[in-house]
Amino acid sequence: MEAVRELIWAGSYGATTIDQICQKAGVKKGSFYYFFDSKADLAVAAINEDWEQRRRPELDAIFSPTIPPLERLKKYCDYGYRFQAEIKAKFGCVLGCPLFTLGAEVSTQEAPLQKKIQEILDQKRRYLESTIRDAHAAGLIHAPDAEAKARMLFSFYQGLITEARIHNSLEVFRGAVHHTYELLGVKQPVPA
Amino acid sequence: MEAVRELIWAGSYGATTIDQICQKAGVKKGSFYYFFDSKADLAVAAINEDWEQRRRPELDAIFSPTIPPLERLKKYCDYGYRFQAEIKAKFGCVLGCPLFTLGAEVSTQEAPLQKKIQEILDQKRRYLESTIRDAHAAGLIHAPDAEAKARMLFSFYQGLITEARIHNSLEVFRGAVHHTYELLGVKQPVPA
DNA sequence: AAAATTGTTGACTACACGGTCAACTTGAGT
DNA sequence: ACTCAAGTTGACCGTGTAGTCAACAATTTT
Numbered sequence A, B: 001m002e003a004v005r006e007l008i009w010a011g012s013y014g015a016t017t018i019d020q021i022c023q024k025a026g027v028k029k030g031s032f033y034y035f036f037d038s039k040a041d042l043a044v045a046a047i048n049e050d051w052e053q054r055r056r057p058e059l060d061a062i063f064s065p066t067i068p069p070l071e072r073l074k075k076y077c078d079y080g081y082r083f084q085a086e087i088k089a090k091f092g093c094v095l096g097c098p099l100f101t102l103g104a105e106v107s108t109q110e111a112p113l114q115k116k117i118q119e120i121l122d123q124k125r126r127y128l129e130s131t132i133r134d135a136h137a138a139g140l141i142h143a144p145d146a147e148a149k150a151r152m153l154f155s156f157y158q159g160l161i162t163e164a165r166i167h168n169s170l171e172v173f174r175g176a177v178h179h180t181y182e183l184l185g186v187k188q189p190v191p192a
Numbered sequence C: 001a002a003a004a005t006t007g008t009t010g011a012c013t014a015c016a017c018g019g020t021c022a023a024c025t026t027g028a029g030t
Numbered sequence D: 001a002c003t004c005a006a007g008t009t010g011a012c013c014g015t016g017t018a019g020t021c022a023a024c025a026a027t028t029t030t
Helices: A002-010 A018-025 A029-035 A039-062 A069-091 A098-106 A111-137 A146-166 A176-184 B002-010 B018-025 B029-035 B039-062 B069-091 B098-106 B111-137 B146-166 B176-184
Strands: none
Touching: A002 A018, A002 A039, A002 A098, A018 A029, A018 A039, A039 A069, A039 A098, A039 A111, A069 A111, A069 A146, A069 A176, A098 A111, A098 A146, A098 B098, A098 B146, A111 A146, A111 B146, A146 A176, A146 B098, A146 B111, A146 B146, A146 B176, A176 B146, B002 B018, B002 B039, B002 B098, B018 B029, B018 B039, B039 B069, B039 B098, B039 B111, B069 B111, B069 B146, B069 B176, B098 B111, B098 B146, B111 B146, B146 B176
16 A cells, blocks of 8 residues: 555656556565455555554644644645645655645546545645634634635645645745734734 | 647556557567666656647746736636546546646656656646736735635646546536635636 | 354466567559 | 659557456454
8 A cells, every 4th residue: 555655756646557566565466366355445545554554643633623824724735835845855755735736637538546535635624624714713813604715725725735845945935924924914014 | 748638638557568568669578678667667758748849838938927827717617627628528537637647646656757847837836826926016906925826726626627537527627716716715706 | 162154365268458460452553 | 764762551569557367375353
């Protein structure tokens, strides 16, 4: 699963072959087919595992309701930058959001995989939504429609991070926090 | 070229084979290799042709300096929606921005193709940049740093349109204009 | 310790893919 | 009518890929 994640992420879904996956995982193809029906089947399992066991706990910590809303967003931006910087150090390339890139690639194929991706992306968006709702309640921003604002911010983030991948550059993260506050119309100049 | 564009767009770059391209184009493989060295070579030529002969003239018209800045953005949003709606009618799927999706997929491979994509995307961003500059000059918005604002808006658009592809839905375009004005902090309620 | 379950393997098939090439066709210039 | 360049073609090759399977090994159950 680690193998397939890295291969798909560093390259692409379509360009990743089962032979490559097996070689990287140090496993023979027979074993592969003992556990999975297809590449798509494995991909679903792999992204699900990564989400449940790694990303979700991390995001739960970042978006803890015990933290002031605007600070959550700052932490999230920092996390995003750190994450991509680590990847760049490891792979030599900025790889962006695995789910988003993969989702865009397979949107017209592999329906079950696509559905899983949509599910997880929807969950990620909910972190933003409740943060915005809290910020609105606290009078930090004016956002009566938290869902719409969250969709807006989420689209912006995904666009931003995908551009980081396309341009292989971490530069775009500069000012992410600032742009977030600008997009949300934060009333006070800047907190933390 | 038409064939390769549709295949890559409707599916993905990696999943598109030279055999498929030839079959769709009604041409034998020998002929393909007479004109192009590889799939990447053809892809570069195809997206370049599409840009120069179709998209650029369209965008030049939409972003004509003779049109008031905020109206340009509205026209652009309308154009984007119409474009995607036509595609959905034709292919049954929302396919998003070909360049952005493709750029994200091949970012770690096919350097020449990647470079061409970056080039065209940069040019597209410039339409927004000069529009924002004009809007600022006209006192319609406050945007002393037009380039940064343009990057922000561009990321938002690309994220939005890619989500349309991932969710196979035109819904996300609802309120695109409104969100654009919101993001830019348009002073007047709404013009045209 | 025997049996049953779970997992692993290498060898195999069938086929699709990228890529090549010599022979052939077309069309424009003379 | 002839020439020559531009373009087309089907047949072909080697390789990589998805997928299968019977035999073997490891682990757990009884």
